[in-house]
Amino acid sequence: MENKTIVHSNPADYEARSLDTMCINESELKHPWWYNFKYLAVGIVFGVVFVKAEIISWFRIQEMFRLQNFHMYGVIGTAVVVGAISVFLIKKFNVKTIHGEEITFTDKKFNKGQIYGGLMFGFGWAITGACPGPLFAQLGTGVLSIAVVILSAIAGTWTYGYLRDKLPH
Amino acid sequence: MIETISQPWPWYVAGALIGLIVPALLLLGNKHFGISSNLRHICAACIPSNIPFFKYDWKKESWNLFFVGGILVGGFLSAQYLGSNEPIQIHPDLAKELAAYGITDFSGMVPVQLFSFDSLFSAKGLIMMIGGGFLVGFGTRYAGGCTSGHAIMGLSNLQWPSLIATICFMAGGFIMANFILPYILSL
16 A cells, blocks of 8 residues: 555455544554654653543543443543544644644544444443553553453454444444 | 652543643554454454455554553553552442442442352343443444444544434443343343
8 A cells, every 4th residue: 555546455355444533544654663653752752641640440431321420421421522622623624633644534424333332432442441441551551350341341342343244334 | 759650530630631642643654443353353353154245355454453452551550550549439329339238348340249260150240241231332333333432532533323322322321320230230
């Protein structure tokens, strides 16, 4: 994949990937693999925030869904406001990446999966008290049994991939 | 300083830092914030099983695996070096409700009475760990994202499908926590 206009070897691949939160914007730059450590650094900050603000706490999630605590609403609400202002500024001033590449956005397309899948994830979120990010942070703090939950989540994703054509979208 | 850091951080600090991850990833390499996709990359890397959904070049998304690896390391570092070692303060109504199900240990981020290797041998533990995890993995991919990809990245970019997904996440959570979880916890 040398550039953006190349025909993808598997057309279904681009389609499937664009439905997802993945980065479908191919970079034309070739970076050594260790450039990925910058994302590791961002992840570390994220993991620390998760733990220190008790976002990975099963109890905080239970309080959120019982309307007993404003904490999680405050966290998510503030994050969306800060994120939205950032995206607005990046678009308005056409800000480039640190490597000088264009920053691109892809519109998400609606499909019924966002309803059915959204409800299913909501069920799982309230049971495990964690979305995918916090699961990894919980494991990091030393709760090793969460590895079982993560493996089950991987199995869930695999099963979705297996049944995908038969599910309503 | 250390004193302040070791206390639990308020929501506005945490929310602002998480919000800043959105521009950080965009500026570092035009990457879009999202975590649940990693579960898919792991499938694509380890067990693609000739399923079209997993037949893509996952190595191009390896940045995301580094990102999630960082979350794991961040969790480890804060538990080791930035901890307050004080039990989490929880709402008295929740404490009372949980006590009725025999959950009285609030010391960890995760209730050890529910999530442990031992509890895998009980119906309750099996449903919560295996069933809950499965729903998270299946649901996020069916919805095309999780709290980060839809609720934060999607809403930041004013995507209405992400708003629908976020509403459904919350609705599912409300239904489960208030109407179904009580039955599971009383098993």
